[in-house]
Amino acid sequence: MNQPLKQHLIDPEICIRCYTCEMTCPVGAIEHDDNNVVVNAETCNFCMDCIPVCPTGSIDEWRVVDTPYSLDEQYEWTELPEQGEVAVAESADAGVEGGTDPVAALLAEAHKGAGGKAVAPVSATKPTVNLYNLGNPVEAVVQGNYRLTAEGSDSDVRHIILDFQGKPFPALEGQSLGIIAPGTDDEGKAHLPRLYSVSSPRDGERAGYHNVSLTVKREEGGICSTYVCDLKKGDTVQVTGPFGATFLMPNDPDARLLMICTGTGSAPMRAFTMARQRTVGKKSGGMVMFFGARTPESLPYFGPLNKVPSSVLQKHLVFSRMPGQEKEYVQDRMRIEEDIVADMLQDPATHIYICGLKEMEEGVERAFTNIAESIGHQWRNLRDVLRDEGRYHVETY
Numbered sequence: 497m498n499q500p501l502k503q504h505l506i507d508p509e510i511c512i513r514c515y516t517c518e519m520t521c522p523v524g525a526i527e528h529d530d531n532n533v534v535v536n537a538e539t540c541n542f543c544m545d546c547i548p549v550c551p552t553g554s555i556d557e558w559r560v561v562d563t564p565y566s567l568d569e570q571y572e573w574t575e576l577p578e579q580g581e582v583a584v585a586e587s588a589d590a591g592v593e594g595g596t597d598p599v600a601a602l603l604a605e606a607h608k609g610a611g612g613k614a615v616a617p618v619s620a621t622k623p624t625v626n627l628y629n630l631g632n633p634v635e636a637v638v639q640g641n642y643r644l645t646a647e648g649s650d651s652d653v654r655h656i657i658l659d660f661q662g663k664p665f666p667a668l669e670g671q672s673l674g675i676i677a678p679g680t681d682d683e684g685k686a687h688l689p690r691l692y693s694v695s696s697p698r699d700g701e702r703a704g705y706h707n708v709s710l711t712v713k714r715e716e717g718g719i720c721s722t723y724v725c726d727l728k729k730g731d732t733v734q735v736t737g738p739f740g741a742t743f744l745m746p747n748d749p750d751a752r753l754l755m756i757c758t759g760t761g762s763a764p765m766r767a768f769t770m771a772r773q774r775t776v777g778k779k780s781g782g783m784v785m786f787f788g789a790r791t792p793e794s795l796p797y798f799g800p801l802n803k804v805p806s807s808v809l810q811k812h813l814v815f816s817r818m819p820g821q822e823k824e825y826v827q828d829r830m831r832i833e834e835d836i837v838a839d840m841l842q843d844p845a846t847h848i849y850i851c852g853l854k855e856m857e858e859g860v861e862r863a864f865t866n867i868a869e870s871i872g873h874q875w876r877n878l879r880d881v882l883r884d885e886g887r888y889h890v891e892t893y
Contacts, residue, residue: 501561506554506570508570515528524539531631538564623741626736634734636733638733643655645793650790650817652713656711660707660708665708670744674737694764711763752843764851768849769804780808831863838871841878854893864879
């Protein structure tokens, strides 16, 4: 009988096919086909380098098995198999005679290293995932390309609108799509898709038209971001997706949304806000946003955001590079508005969404820790409860 072993796996339902883990793995244990990203059990040495770079947590999955799942099996998955029964090797070496259950020990070790499995809101619509993949992308036509940040500001952020020419692309708020830049890399291989969060509601940038918008920042040396930011109306692009099964908006009209974002991390928050505007009318949208940027000129959607009624969205726009003023970040404003955040943390109808640069996470976590303690809670425990209930969502990059 084989000794049970721990196997590293990737959740194909949550994975957004950004391929960051594959590019990070120092031993080449992660690979992909047109459909899935998988881990080779014979090569993986559990170095954990891939864990922190994953924006969704889909890479942080483990199973204790008698025989490792093969690559062929993993390539066929649409969802991760549950932990099955595992046989115990009958030998002293297995630790049974010494009173230690090796399977239990391995199961305890195969925990969620990033703090818990991401879960979609209970009321969220079941998403369509990976409808179009590397081997079967869909062609979209550019309907518009509009600069969101002021000319001469420190960032060039674009609002891109795509039309799928009558083909289905059922993207929900909070999902992403991939764009394939033309040409090849230095090794002569076709470029992998670059992932962008959808910034429009499920019924389209224009209601009922089912077109999709993106929020894209031009990155210095960025092949795909440069390609996308330079697109002209009428150009065609190759698109994969939709991707993402947990960073989704609740359909419950009474759900409250606490949204914390920086830069282009505002894309899904814009989709949430527009969806609520279309459904709640003059009623309260129950949404609070903390949105950080360097200056108003570099904050995407600054003008349109200010036009959203405060009854629908309570806005806290925070700037870190204002002349003559001290730097302020989203976590600083959260502490100033502690009463609002504390009230939402104690409300079972609250859903928390954090999206933007990974550097923001630590500061936001500290702010939540301080605010939770002020109302008699340990943030780590409260966060785990929120996550298990599908009310805590993080996507950072």
